[in-house]
Amino acid sequence: MDLINNLGLGFDVALTLTNILYCFVGVLLGTLVGVLPGIGPTGTVAILLPITFTFEPVTALIMLAGIYYGAQYGGSTSAILINLPGESSSAVTAIDGHQMARQGRAGPALATAAIGSFFAGSVATLLLAIAAPPLTRLALQFGSAEYFSLIVLGLVASVALAHGSIIKALAMIVLGLLFGMVGQDLYSGQPRFTFGYFELYSGINFVSVAVGVFGIAEILRNLEDEKTRTLLVKNVENLWLTKEDWRRIIMPILRATGLGSILGILPGGGHVLASFASYSLEKKLSKNEKEFGRGAIEGVAGPESANNAAAQTSFIPLMTLGIPAHPVMALIIGAFIIHGITPGPNVINDEPALFWGVIASMWIGNLLLVLLNLPLIGIWVKMLTIPYRMLFPAIIAFACIGTFSIGLNAFDIYAIAVMGIVGYVLVKLDCEPAPLLLGFVLGPLLEEHLRRAMIISRGDPMTFLERPISAGLLAVAAIAIILSLLPSIRRKREEVFVEED
C-alpha cells in the first residue's frame, strides 16, 4: 500500500494551485512548441530553464516535465494537419495521419492521437510510480565502477538508437565529453582548457550549449531554405470516432503502450524509436496492410500512443539513477543541480514530496493535455498560420534574456554564439546534436566515477569486469555497439529511420 500512500503525497503536492498552474503552463508551452515546426522541446526547455530558477524546485520540475510530454501531444497536430512533424517522434504519424486529413478525416485522426496519448501516458506514469522504488533500491548499491559502466551504457545506447552514422554519433559523444572537461579539475582544482578565461573555470554553461546546438543551429538550418507552409485544413470539425474506429484503435493503443513503455527506458530518444517500431508492428499485424500509408487509423493510434508512453517512462532512468535518457532529461538534471538536489537514487528518500509530486503532476498534465488538444484544437490550427520568420527572432530574444539572467554574464551569450556555429556546421555534416549534449552533461560524472573507481581498486582496471553489475552493464553496451555495426542490423535500422527524412 506504499504506492497509494506515495501517490497520495504526490497528489497533495501536485494539486496545489501554483503547481496546477505551472503544470498547465508547461503543457501549454509544450503543445505550442510541439505544434510549431522548427522549435523543439529541447531548445524550449533550455531557454526557459533560467526562468524556473526562481521557482520552488518541485514547481520548476513539474513545468519542465510538462513541456517535454506536452510536445509529444502537440507534435501530432502539425504532423496530421500540415504533414510537417513538429517533433521528431511524430514523423511517422504524418504518414497516415496526413492522409486521413486529406480524406476529410482530420478530426478522427486528431482524436485518435489524443485518446491514444492519454491512455498510454496514464499507464506509463503508473509504471513509473511502480518501477521507481525497487530500481532506486538497486541503484543505492551502486559504487563508482557501476556508475561508470552505467554512464557508458547510457551513452552507447543513445548512439545505437540515433539515426545516421554510428561512428559519427560516437565521435559526437566524445566531443561532448571533451567540452564537458572544460573548467576546473574536480580533484586538483587545476583549470583545464580555459584559455585563461576566468568565466570558463566553472565550465561552459550547459544552457549555452543546449541553446546553441539545438536552438541556434536549428534556426540557421531553417534559414537555408525558407518555405511557406500551407495549411490543408482550416477548420477541424467532427472529432467523434465511429464504432468501427474504436474497434480498430483499441488493440494498437494497448500494444503501443507496452512497446513504448519498454523502449522509453532506453537512453537516447527512445520515444522516436518507439513510434517507428509501433508503426512497423501494426503494419505487420494488420489484416489490411495495404491501407497503411493511405490513411489507416491504426497508423496514427499506434505511434502516438507509443511515443507518449516512452516520453513518460524515459523519466525512470532520470528519477532513479540520475542518468538522462534524452537531451531534455539532461537539461532537467541541470535544473535539479541548480536547485541544490543531486539527481539519483537518493531523491526518492531525501525529497519524497518532490519525487512523487512530479509523478502525480504527470497525470494531471496528461488530463490537461486532452482538454487542451481536443476542444481547443481550433486555437492550435490558428497557431500554425504564424510564419516562421516571426518565430525565430522571438526564440533568439528569449534565449538571450534567459541565458543572461542566469549569472548576469555576457560570456554565456558568446558561448551560445560559438556553440551555435559549431552545432550548425556539425549538423550540416549529418552529425546528430543529441549525443553531443548527453556527452557534455555526463562527461564530468563519467570522469569522476572513473577516477574514483580506479583509486578504490588501486589502479586495477579489471574492477569494471570483476564486479558483476558493472560487467553486465558493459556487456550490454558492447553488444549494442556490435549489433548496430552488423551489416544486416544496420540495413534494418536504416529502413526504420528512412521514413523520417
Added chain:
Amino acid sequence: MLDRFSFKGLSKDLLAGLIFIGFGLAFGHASLNYDLGTALRMGPGYFPLVLAGIIILLGAIILIQSFFAEADETPIGGVPWLALLLVIGALVFFGVTVRGLGLVPSLFITSFMSASASRQTSLLGAALIAVFLTVVSMLIFIWGLGLPLRMFGPWINF
C-alpha cells in the same frame, strides 16, 4: 575518376572527419600541459588525453570511410552567410551591450538584426517584430517574472 575525387573532396564525411581530428588534436595538445598522473591516481590531463585519442581515431575512421563510400550522399548545400552573420551578430551584440545600453535598446537592436536574417522580412517588418518582442519581453521578464535586469544602462543618460 578525377571529377569523382573533386566531388569527394568536399564530401560531408571528409569534412566531419577532419573537424573531429582537429578537435582531438587541439584538446590532446592542451591536455599535455596538465599533469597526467598514473592510472591509479589520474591527473587532470589523463582522461581528456584518452578522449582526444579516441576522437582522433573515430575522426580517422570517418575520414578513411569517406574515400571508399559511394558518391550517393546529398550535397552539403549552401550556407546562408548573411543570415548566419546577422543571427550570430545579434547574439554578440546583445552580450556586448546589454549591461551598457540596458535591456530595452539592446534587445530591440538584437531582435531587429535577427528578424532581418529572414529574406522574407522587410526592414520595416523587422522593426515591427523588434518593437513587439521588446514590449512582450519587458512584460514577461521585468514585470511578470521580476528579473533584476536594468531596462536602460549607464551608457544612456535619462
